[in-house]
Amino acid sequence: MDEFIKLLDPGLDYVSHEITGDTIVITVISNKEEVVCPYCGHPSSKKHSVYERSFQDLPVMGMKSKIILRNRKMFCTNPGCSHTTFAETFSFIKPKAKKSRRLLEKIVDVSLNVSSLNASDILKNGIADVGKSTICNLLKKRYTPAG
Template identity: 40%
Template structure:
């Protein structure tokens, strides 16, 4: 499967603009093509872009490469003068707020973690070209089990 298709599985609005392989990591640069977005605080549609910033998010490995997505995320002005927020970032549905990994990568880690001790899980996950610490694995597992 082409990398573009794998990225589109995350979100159809993502466009791959550049791919780069450095050592064991594939960096995939993405834009979002959406021209307007709904304010998450008041629901008003805005097309007034305030700024663009880059988020770096780890995704599932492809073949023998770790994958890092570098996504240009748009920040919009809310055009509703009544709104409690002047600006808002466009939402990315495939990643939790402020998370550094896609939901599908967390799912994958969770699946391995549930079947194994954390040490064995770490080994298996690192063997599959995802760099992750024991603490992160435990954090993801705890969250899934509802301890957090």
């Protein structure tokens, strides 16, 4: 399982998993020694706290997947930074997002050639729990010209 988690991000370590119905719930934790402050770019190894963050990812072995990330909040040790703390970020998911970037890409791919209602039905059958309004919003964001 650790090898699968490393495909998502080499900076993560597998902690545990459990199967609940049609979903595998995987708990992971960061293994990074230092985390870079997103506000000033200064590295920090001083941990403030840990909180759990959960999100959906691509299916594993035909089962929906939910990942619980034990996310760290860090102290910024740069005296010139306007922020004293910051949350660790990862390239595979946006801050506060409930779906990984690669799952969002899969949702859009499935949704391009069918109605949002049909796409929702297809996706709910073994890929991810997603409603038609989420699909419509993703398609609007993807195809709205920048202005």
